[in-house]
Amino acid sequence: xxxxxxxxxxxxxxxSTVMTYLAEPYLGVRTYEELRPxxxxxxxxxxxxxxxxxxxxxxxxxxxxxxxxxxPCREEMGEIRTVRSAWPAANLSIVSIDVDYSETAEQLDQFxxxxxxxxxxxxxxGWFFALDSAETYxxxxxxxxxxxxxxxxxxxxxxxxxxxxxxxxxxxMEAVGDLQVAAVSGG
Numbered sequence: 725x726x727x728x729x730x731x732x733x734x735x736x737x738x739x740s741t742v743m744t745y746l747a748e749p750y751l752g753v754r755t756y757e758e759l760r761p762x763x764x765x766x767x768x769x770x771x772x773x774x775x776x777x778x779x780x781x782x783x784x785x786x787x788x789x790x791x792x793x794x795x796p797c798r799e800e801m802g803e804i805r806t807v808r809s810a811w812p813a814a815n816l817s818i819v820s821i822d823v824d825y826s827e828t829a830e831q832l833d834q835f836x837x838x839x840x841x842x843x844x845x846x847x848x849x850g851w852f853f854a855l856d857s858a859e860t861y862x863x864x865x866x867x868x869x870x871x872x873x874x875x876x877x878x879x880x881x882x883x884x885x886x887x888x889x890x891x892x893x894x895x896x897m898e899a900v901g902d903l904q905v906a907a908v909s910g911g
Contacts, residue, residue, distance in 0.1 A: 786896065
């Protein structure tokens with residue numbers, strides 16, 4: 725039988741693990757520079773269209789893996805809104821993908837209005853909102869195992885950068901700008 729001291733050590737380690745997991749999105753953004761093919765996917769949007777990654781060829785796509793109940797995801801919506809206003813739809817598509825399979829299109833629509841400041845569809849402006857599903861499983865294909873996770877896919881369909889945690893608009897815009905410069909210079 726374990727001693728009381730051992731039980732206390734295990735309890736403290738368990739508490740530390742849980743606290744670290746809960747605080748991770750607030751502790752700082754982790755960014756990963758990558759170069760790998762982006763897994764193809766198609767998702768029905770909450771506005772009734774289909775977002776098909778292959779249809780975005782030639783321009784960068786920012787994938788925002790989030791959930792409506794996630795406080796850091798709510799905070800990051802303001803940053804993404806700043807990015808959307810800086811980069812027109814012709815130069816950048818954004819898709820916010822709710823990875824909580826239990827949430828509904830109505831919940832995501834309410835979230836969009838409250839935190840992205842968008843009432844109704846923003847698809848004409850290049851910002852799509854969709855629900856992931858156990859059948860499609862997009863989040864795990866992109867390594868979105870913490871919320872929020874952003875993934876930047878270049879115009880050639882390659883994952884270029886991933887961020888875990890709340891990332892500032894300036895960092896996203898710098899990465900998108902780097903892709904634009906690389907596209908113009910042919911590299």
